[in-house]
Amino acid sequence: MTYNLETAQNPEKLRRVAIEPVSRVEGHGKVTILLDDDNKIHQVRLHIVEFRGFERFIQGRPYWEVPVLVQRLCGICPVSHHLAAAKAMDVIVGAKKLTPTAEKMRRLMHYGQMLQSHALHFFHLSSPDLLFGFESDVGRRNIVGVINAYPEIAKQGVLLRKYGQEVIRLTSGKRVHGTGAVPGGINKSLSDDERAYLLKDAYQMITWARDAVHLAKKLHNQDPALYNSFGVFRSNFLSLVGHKGEMDLYHGNLRARDDMGNLIFDGVDYANYRTYIEEETKPWTYMKFPFIKSLGKKDGWYKVGPLARVQNCNFIDSPLAEIERRDFVDYAGNTPMHAPLAFHWTRMIEMLHSAEMIKALLQDDDIQGTELMTSGPRQTDGVGLIEAPRGTLFHHYRVNDDDVVTMANLIVSTTNNNQAMNEAVRHVARRYLHGRELTEGLLNHIEVAIRCFDPCLSCATHALGKMPLTVELVDPDGTLVHSLSRNA
Amino acid sequence: MAKTFTIDGKVVPFEEGETIIQAARKAGVYIPHLCYHPEFKPHGSCKLCTVKVNGWQTASCTMRAGENMVVESNTDELNSERRTLTQMLFVEGNHFCPACERSGECKLQATAYDLGMMTPHFDHFFPNRAVDASHPDWMLDFNRCILCSLCVRASRDVDSKNVFALTERGIKTKLIVNSKSGKLGDTNFSVTDKAAQVCPVGVHIRKRRGFAVPIGERRYDKAPISDLSHEAAVEVK
Structure with missing residues (x-):
């Protein structure tokens, strides 16, 4: 550090x-x-x-508008903002536990998001560096170069992303910037046709996603000296984990580990995030620097995202991704891996997990249920966290008695990785x-x-x-x- | 034998005293409009329903139909002018369709789509207008007001409450609430009022409903506004 x-x-x-x-x-x-x-x-x-002026200009807007409004923060993972805001607004409307249909439809949407975003990043944005070399011919070091040299890999990348976008479309109404999640639930479930349409390609996506993990692993194994040392630095890790310690990208408690993998805190209800996380500003950038309060500014910064999540959880609750997680942990020698290039490998493990979860959810009849909404006693303060493709995403709102937002605080995934980058x-x-x-x-x-x-x-x-x-x-x-x- | 006139070459029957837009609607001919509502006296302010009668432009919501009139409506020239009017309405207010819960149900948006409006063309005014959320069940988002006066007319003529009014003049004209505080929460407005059902855009919002209708099932997802098959439903939310 x-x-x-x-x-x-x-x-x-x-x-x-x-x-x-x-x-x-x-x-x-x-x-x-x-x-x-x-x-x-x-x-x-x-x-x-x-x-980004979002924290300011959503003040004065009605709370039910926020999940749709804030997703305009981003065109790549708007679903993450959509769902984080919806989760915060669930708290506002007193919806402590969503209906099974609502929760599963939201998860389906989220895994679709994770699949398409991870595929986009690995295949379109990063694979040119990884397949051709960092100093290779710059004219070829792009997605077109990949299509020419590795047409099958490029095709799988494009179709994985397309499939994720289709999952988003059918759960939220649009491929980008839909309206599916509303405070207290969702506004649609899947029809017979929609479910069958997605299910027919689900197995193919799992196969391709597993191939992508193997490709990332092969790259590491081919040049461990580079992949294990490039830009390496040690830091803490932060992510949500499920209540059993499993990887959970939609919901859970906050867990932080130090650079050796020892727990800093665990089982933290994210509604209390301000007790544990603070943000620092610096004069030379608009992005804040979050850190773990108990460790202070100097030592409290951390990594979020796939590398943190895969190593923070105890296990992954889908069989093929769990096999790959164990492989990764073995490769790292049962000690935390800090190499930035290992983000790619863990990102592909998460993509495989997402593909498996999509298949499992599509096989669950709850996604065709009709109980979409729930509510309870109205609250004035709501925090929603989610594991976005790029890492832990915080949304926090206060809503007054007139149903208008009076305060918003967003800590986006990339902000969490600011010091690490x-x-x-x-x-x-x-x-x-x-x-x-x-x-x-x-x-x-x-x-x-x-x-x-x-x-x-x-x-x-x-x-x-x-x-x-x-x-x-x-x-x-x-x-x-x-x-x-x-x-x- | 009923009296008739023609719109774009189609023969349209009418009864004495009917306006052009009334007769056209009965005959299944769509004329774009925003401030017109079949249950209210015409206001003639949005000018979107402008047609040419025997070569002269006039508002079809105020012009009575006459025997053998030759009316032009769906022409490139008139639609171009309607598009310009629609663009002006968009830039005068804050019409942020992407985050508006009336998206897919809004007559201004649907009309813009129908007229092929691709850009706002003019500079946005970006007026600074706060929402009025003081009523427990109803919200007013003045950002989206196009000054059609339908809620003013409904509250005055049907509800007999006179809750709303247009004040000031010209470019400064704005919708206000008739109460000492200027807040809707301090009036006897009720969600069952007629005034709550006539807004063509997204000023009048039922609280806590939001995006309840999924994309694909909203009114104008199913058919464009020019399709009069759902016209009856259009007027009542």
Whole structure:
């Protein structure tokens, strides 16, 4: 756990290199690097350059509007925001326990979301780096290159994502930005036709998802020196786990472990998250830095997302994914794996788990039930947590007696990984860039490290594919020394 | 032998005293409209129902039908003007369809779709209007008001309560609540009032209902607004 390279001592004497925007991630961000004349690195920062005003502008809106409104934060995993807000509003309307149909339909929606988002990230955004190499021909290092070189893998990626989108469409009404979850339940269950339509491809998705886990595992095994050490740093882990300690991506209690895997806290009711988690702001980025209160700012930051979840849980409650989890734990040597590239492997284990859960839910008659809604005594304060594809997502609202939202606090998954991503890029910068003339391939190492976390940098906009990137080396007088650019 | 006129070449019978839009509706001909409601006296303010009668533009909700009139309605020229009017309505208020619970049930949205409105075209005004959530069962979201005055007319003419009014003039015209505090909670408004059933957009909202109707089953998911088969249901929420 280091803070080196966050702030240089004498920045005015250093050259500045900016990677802006960071490509093949969701949303817009940039990395700035400060170097001296010998190309030694003094400062590395991942900045989030967009400002999200959602916490402010949903104030004054009626609470039942919020699950539909806040999902506009993001075009990639809107279901996560939709469900986290709906869970918070369940508390507001006193719906302590949803009907089986409502809970299972929401879970189905969520696993569909997890499947499509993980597939998109692994196949479309990251596989070009992993299959061709970080410094490979930049003209080929994209999804089109993957389609040409590995057509079967690319096809499976596209169809896995499509299937996840179909699950979302039939549970929420639309592939993107539906309305399925409402405070206290859902507004539809599945028809005979919808259920049969999804079920017919469910087994194929499981097979492909398992192949994807094996592909990620093979990449690790082929080059363990790289995969186990690239950008590695130690940190705490945070995630929800189910009440039996199982992986549960929809609901559960908060569990945190330290870098050695020892419990920091466990079984925490997330309604009390503010007792355990605090957020710090820094002047150079719009993204906050959450940390575990009891450990303080310096040591309390943590990783969330697949790498945290797969290692935080005791087991995975679906047979094939559990086999893969055990394989992963064995590979790691029964000690926590911190390598950022292991995010990909664990992400694929979760994709397999999601595919298995989708199949299981589609075989459950409750998803065709008619009891959709429940309610109870009205409350004024509601917290909803969910494990979004990118990690733990917090939604917290206060609602007044007129049914209007008066306070909102959102801690999005990527925010939880803020310090961790900064650490990863600093380690990579020191290991690969320090003292060397910068090339596109070297700078891509920085982006590879960021991509491990699958960040959604804006949670508001989304651009898929290769984004324009310009890197300029400017000397202390402002003269352009060296420039590299690529166009969209 | 009933008297007749033609709309876009179709012969439409009418009874003496009927307006063009009344006769057209009976004959199954759709003329776009927002402030018109068959149960109320015409207001003639939205101008969406503008047609050409013997070459002259007029509002079909106020113009009485006449023998042998030649009425043009579904023409590129008129629809283009209607589209512009609709765009102006969109930018004057805050019509954020993506998060609006009336999406799929809203006549403004449905009309915009029907007219092929693809962009707002004009700069948004982004007015700053707070919601009135003071009534226990009803909410007013003034952001979405298009000043059709239907709730004003319903409350005054049917409910005899006069809860709503349009105040100020021109571009400053706005919907207000007639109570000392200006709040709906301080009036004798009831959710069973006629005024609660006539809003063509999303100003009048029944609390805690939200997105109860799934996408695909909302009124205009099933048929476009120009399909008069559900016209009767359109007028009553």
